[in-house]
Amino acid sequence: MSDTTNKKDLSVFSIGTLILLAVIAYGVYSAYYRFSYGLGPSTNLSDSVPWGIWIAFDVLCGVALAAGGFTITAAVYIFNMKKYKPIARPAILTAFIGYLMVVVGLVVDIGQPTRFWHPLVMWQHRSVMFEVVWCITLYSIVLGLEFAPAFLEKLKLNLLLKFLKFFTFPLVILGIILSFLHQSSLGAFFLIMPGKLHPLWYSKLMPQMFYISAIAVGLAMVCFESIVSAWAFKRDYETDIIRGVGKGTAITLLVYLIVKVADLGMRGALPLAFDGGTASKLFLAEVGLGVVAPMVLLAIRGVRESVSGVLGASVLVIGGVIMNRFNTNFFAQLGSGVSYFPTSKEIGITLGLIALGVFLYRLAVVFLPVLHEAKAEH
Amino acid sequence: MATITKPQGALVDLTKCIGCRGCQVTCKSWNQRSTKKTQMTGNFTSPGDMNSETYTLVKFIENDKDADVTWDFIKVQCMHCKNPACASACPVGAFTKTPAGPVTYEPEKCIGCRYCMMACPFQIPKYEWDKKYPVVQKCTFCAERIADGMEPACVKTCPPNAIIFGDHDKILAEAERRIKEHPEKYVNHIYGKEEAGGTAWMYLSSVPFDKMGFKAGIPKGPLPDLTWASLSKIPYAVGGLAVILSAIAFIRNRGNSDSAVPPDEKGKEG
Ligand code: SF4
Ligand code: SF4
Ligand code: SF4
Numbered sequence: 001m002s003d004t005t006n007k008k009d010l011s012v013f014s015i016g017t018l019i020l021l022a023v024i025a026y027g028v029y030s031a032y033y034r035f036s037y038g039l040g041p042s043t044n045l046s047d048s049v050p051w052g053i054w055i056a057f058d059v060l061c062g063v064a065l066a067a068g069g070f071t072i073t074a075a076v077y078i079f080n081m082k083k084y085k086p087i088a089r090p091a092i093l094t095a096f097i098g099y100l101m102v103v104v105g106l107v108v109d110i111g112q113p114t115r116f117w118h119p120l121v122m123w124q125h126r127s128v129m130f131e132v133v134w135c136i137t138l139y140s141i142v143l144g145l146e147f148a149p150a151f152l153e154k155l156k157l158n159l160l161l162k163f164l165k166f167f168t169f170p171l172v173i174l175g176i177i178l179s180f181l182h183q184s185s186l187g188a189f190f191l192i193m194p195g196k197l198h199p200l201w202y203s204k205l206m207p208q209m210f211y212i213s214a215i216a217v218g219l220a221m222v223c224f225e226s227i228v229s230a231w232a233f234k235r236d237y238e239t240d241i242i243r244g245v246g247k248g249t250a251i252t253l254l255v256y257l258i259v260k261v262a263d264l265g266m267r268g269a270l271p272l273a274f275d276g277g278t279a280s281k282l283f284l285a286e287v288g289l290g291v292v293a294p295m296v297l298l299a300i301r302g303v304r305e306s307v308s309g310v311l312g313a314s315v316l317v318i319g320g321v322i323m324n325r326f327n328t329n330f331f332a333q334l335g336s337g338v339s340y341f342p343t344s345k346e347i348g349i350t351l352g353l354i355a356l357g358v359f360l361y362r363l364a365v366v367f368l369p370v371l372h373e374a375k376a377e378h
Numbered sequence: 379m380a381t382i383t384k385p386q387g388a389l390v391d392l393t394k395c396i397g398c399r400g401c402q403v404t405c406k407s408w409n410q411r412s413t414k415k416t417q418m419t420g421n422f423t424s425p426g427d428m429n430s431e432t433y434t435l436v437k438f439i440e441n442d443k444d445a446d447v448t449w450d451f452i453k454v455q456c457m458h459c460k461n462p463a464c465a466s467a468c469p470v471g472a473f474t475k476t477p478a479g480p481v482t483y484e485p486e487k488c489i490g491c492r493y494c495m496m497a498c499p500f501q502i503p504k505y506e507w508d509k510k511y512p513v514v515q516k517c518t519f520c521a522e523r524i525a526d527g528m529e530p531a532c533v534k535t536c537p538p539n540a541i542i543f544g545d546h547d548k549i550l551a552e553a554e555r556r557i558k559e560h561p562e563k564y565v566n567h568i569y570g571k572e573e574a575g576g577t578a579w580m581y582l583s584s585v586p587f588d589k590m591g592f593k594a595g596i597p598k599g600p601l602p603d604l605t606w607a608s609l610s611k612i613p614y615a616v617g618g619l620a621v622i623l624s625a626i627a628f629i630r631n632r633g634n635s636d637s638a639v640p641p642d643e644k645g646k647e648g
Contacts, residue, residue, distance in 0.1 A: 039490075040507035047429065047504045050492035078623055080630040111490020111505065111512045118489045124471035128605055129493045131612070133469055173623045177616055188608045192463050192497045195596050207608050332496065 016232075017362065020355045027352010030345040031108060039111055042345040049333050049340040057350050058105030060186055060325035062098055063136070064210070065318065067218025068225075069095025069143060070179035075248075077172045087241055089150060089370050090229070091222050096143035097360050101353045103140060106133075108349055128188045135182035142175045150368045184211040190332055198331040199269045200283045206328075209259060213321050216252040219245050220294070220317035227311045229365070237307050246310045249317060250298035257291050282327055290320010382524055385460075385578065386479040387546030388533060389553050390453055392583040392590065393563060394540035397436055397451035401532035401541070405434045405455075408520065408531035428454065430506040433517035434532055439591050450583075452590050453532070453541070456481065456502045456517035457570060458578035461600030467497035472514075479546065479578040480519035488513050499574050499596050519578065546578060553580055575600030 034042040045052050072091035075081045107113050119133040145164065152161040187210030190197055203209065223245050230237045264270045273280050273287075294313040303309035334340065342350075364370055405411070411431040419426050422438035434455035441448045462481045465473035472487040473494065494514060495503045506512035520530035528534070533543040542549060550571065557564045569587050570580035573596040581587070588594040597604075 036510075038508070038510040039505075039512065040509070046507065047427070047495065047501075050495040050505065074623075078627045078630065080627075109491075111492070112488060115489045118487060119469040122470040122487055124469055126466050126602060126606060126609065127469045127471075127493070128609065129467065129491055130469035131609060169624075169627060173620060173627070176623055177619045180615065180619060181612060185608070188605060189493070189496075191604045191608060192467060192601050193499075194601070194604065195499050195593065196496075204604075204607075 017359070020359045020362075023351050023355035024359060026348045027355065030348030030352060033345055034108060034349065035113070042343065044340055044343050044346065046340075048335065048338040049330075051329055051333065052340060053342045053346055053350055054105055054109040056326050056329040057322070058109070058353060059102055060329060061322050062102040062105060062353075063183065063186060064214040064217050064321050064325065065221050066095040066098030066102070067179065067183060067214040068222040069098075069146075069218070070176050071215050071218045071248075072222060073146065073172045074176050077169060078176070083244060084241060086238065086371075087222060087226060087245075089147070090225065090365075092143060092146045093150070093361060093364055093370055094221065094225060096140070096147045097357045097364075099136060099140040099143055100360075101357045102136060105349075105353055106136075128185050128191075132182050132185050132189075135178045135185070139175060139178040139182065142171055142178060146171055146175065150364070150370060153369050154367070179214075180211060183214040184208060186210050187328075190328055193332050196332050197328065198279050199267065200264070200272050200279055201324075201328050201331055203263050203267065205259060205263050209256065209263075212252060212256045212259065213324060216249055216256060217317055217321040219249040219252060220314040223249065223310050224314040224318065227307055227314075229371070233365070233371070235371070239305070239307065242307065242310050243304050246298045246304045246313065249313070250295050250304075253291050253295040253298075253317065257287070257295065260287065260291075279331065282323070286320055286323040286327060289316055290323055291317075294320070382527065383477040385477065385546040386519075386524055386543065387549035387578050387580065388519075388530070388541055388543045389549050389580045389582065390541050391556070392450065392452060392540070392581055392585075394538045395436075395451045395453060396538055396540075397438060397449065398537060399436045400535045400537060401453055402432070402434055402436050404531045404535040405517070406432070408523075409433060409518070428502070428504055430504045430512075430515040432504075433515070437591055439589075441585060441589055450585055450590055452581075452592070454500075455532075455579065456519065457500055457574070458517075458519050459574050459600075460577065461575040461602050463497040463499060463574065463601040464494035464503055466602030466605060467493045469493070476521060478521070478524050480521035480524060482518060482521050483514060483516065485513035490514075497601070499601060500593060550580065553582055556582060572598045574598075575603075 030042070039045060043052060043054075068091040072084055072088050075084050076088045107116050110116060119130050120137065124130050145167070148164055149161055152158075152164065184207035187206035187208070190202065190206055191204070194202055223242050226238050226242055226245075229235070261270070264273065273283050294316040297303045297309060297313040297316070300309075303313065330340070406413075411433065414425060414429055414431055416425045421440075423435070425432055425435070428435045434453060437452050437454060439450040439452060441450060458479055458481050460475070462473060462475055465471075465475055465481060468488075469491060470487045470489060472484050474482050474484075476482055490505075490512060492505060492514075495501070495505065503514045503516045505514055520528070520532075523530060529543045533541045542552065550568070553568045553571070557566055557568070563584055564582050565584065565586050567587060568580050568582060569592055570577040575598070581592070583590055
């Protein structure tokens with residue numbers, strides 16, 4: 001049995017790939033510029049806005065969007081939901097690539113890239129940043145090991161494969177724990193800024209809310225990816241799986257919404273959502289389009305059972321979480337009279353990383369047993 | 379001279395400040411800071427804001443009083459918090475709260491994540507954006523001078539003695555005494571006594587602080603506690619999750635013949 005997808009349909013050098021390569025090339029140029037001239041000339045960051053889109057998108061969103069890795073492995077291995085086995089490996093692959101991009105994004109963003117290893121050696125255990133750096137490093141290794149069987153199967157290193165299988169459960173559990181820690185800690189980043197962050201976003205529950213929304217967007221990404229790759233690789237849609245994951249997304253969104261509204265209510269911040277200011281408009285857009293709308297859509301059976309319905313809802317969830325991370329990051333900084341718009345280099349690196357991620361995914365799917373894993377095993 | 383270990387404090391009595399910028403200039407020369415190109419902004423504050431070369435800045439504040447414009451001046455610098463948010467945020471421990479009061483910084487540790495800048499409630503740490511390998515810059519409270527038994531350069535310079543310096547408890551007592559003796563002169567608030575859990579630098583003013591360009595709404599408690607409330611739960615989360623996940627995995631996968639369970643593990647169960 002063939003262990004890779006039919007190569008004829010997947011020629012690596014299609015128009016799409018050429019576009020990806022062009023975006024990657026611009027990203028490489030931007031990175032070259034950033035490393036040659038420093039942050040000042042290459043970005044619009046300033047003392048008023050120290051964290052731009054590299055943190056807001058590459059790190060905060062990147063980590064959240066890669067949450068499908070731990071949610072699906074939890075479903076498949078911990079809860080033994082066999083139905084989702086076929087999407088476990090693609091989800092792990094997405095997460096692995098996602099985290100590699102996050103690590104690259106972080107190294108690009110820090111002012112002293114050659115000292116990226118400092119937090120691993122100079123411990124400051126009361127820093128959220130310290131914890132996040134450790135978790136992201138360890139989880140990237142865990143994801144690498146979780147994905148390693150794909151390489152080993154390809155290379156027919158059966159002994160090593162068997163050895164690694166022995167660690168499947170410990171690795172999955174470790175991955176879930178690490179994910180819980182740093183997904184929530186990205187929210188904990190902002191706990192120390194009560195005087196800065198707008199009360200519509202500042203809450204003691206930010207860690208919990210970041211975690212729950214990461215699960216929702218991780219699941220939405222799995223749907224999105226499954227549908228798009230079925231379309232791109234001309235395979236059948238995994239309708240049964242998509243329906244199930246869509247349902248899971250809707251339930252997670254409901255939990256998130258309840259926590260969010262209850263928290264706002266208890267802090268007395270609910271009226272702020274309707275005062276008509278910029279913050280309230282952005283907040284309503286974020287929660288309305290990114291949480292309520294997809295939740296309602298996915299709750300409707302007809303929508304859940306149509307591929308385009310789930311695709312639309314997933315895109316809304318993804319957009320919602322991106323809005324949430326951007327709002328949190330920028331409302332923590334932008335005071336009156338301060339504005340920020342990223343430079344072409346900043347955008348170039350962010351888009352370049354996305355394109356590189358998609359490109360690596362494509363390569364892996366073509367050359368490694370990713371989409372066919374479940375069948376290939378028996 | 380014995381090294382000072384008792385917490386030191388400084389008080390700026392803004393009613394006495396004449397806006398001469400002597401402190402700003404002395405600070406530059408003592409710390410060998412260079413200058414940056416400035417722009418006209420219609421305001422007399424120069425440079426417009428603190429930056430990596432300007433540790434302390436005298437801001438010119440315009441207010442209206444009886445249809446007239448009034449000028450007030452504030453001297454801003456790092457507050458040298460008792461529980462510094464910058465130090466708790468930094469992943470590599472580049473900041474240290476020294477026993478004598480100064481919050482010092484070791485540039486050779488810094489990775490440049492700029493979380494300290496995000497965390498500081500007073501927006502003090504500044505970055506060398508124009509350098510290829512930038513580090514963070516901020517007021518040092520003249521830590522070496524204090525260690526040698528001297529007062530900070532700005533304090534020494536101030537012509538009308540608007541800044542006083544000494545043991546923190548004595549300085550705070552002096553601030554309280556001034557308010558008590560002249561309630562008609564000062565607003566009843568020592569800025570820095572409780573802000574962010576208390577700071578080494580404190581201010582007295584005759585104009586409400588929010589009208590003087592000070593940040594209002596700074597929480598009274600130490601900010602690092604807010605993070606620690608979340609971080610300190612990590613060991614329990616790790617332990618709890620490990621037990622719960624293993625238990626669920628064991629129960630849900632019992633007697634399983636699916637390949638989701640590695641063969642070795644099945645062997646153990648049987
Ligand atoms: S004022 Fe800011 S930089 Fe200074 S010690 Fe406090 S938190 Fe740190
Ligand atoms: S920028 Fe440097 S000093 Fe500031 S938190 Fe990061 S590593 Fe620490
Ligand atoms: S030296 Fe003294 S009087 Fe002059 S600006 Fe500084 S604090 Fe004010």
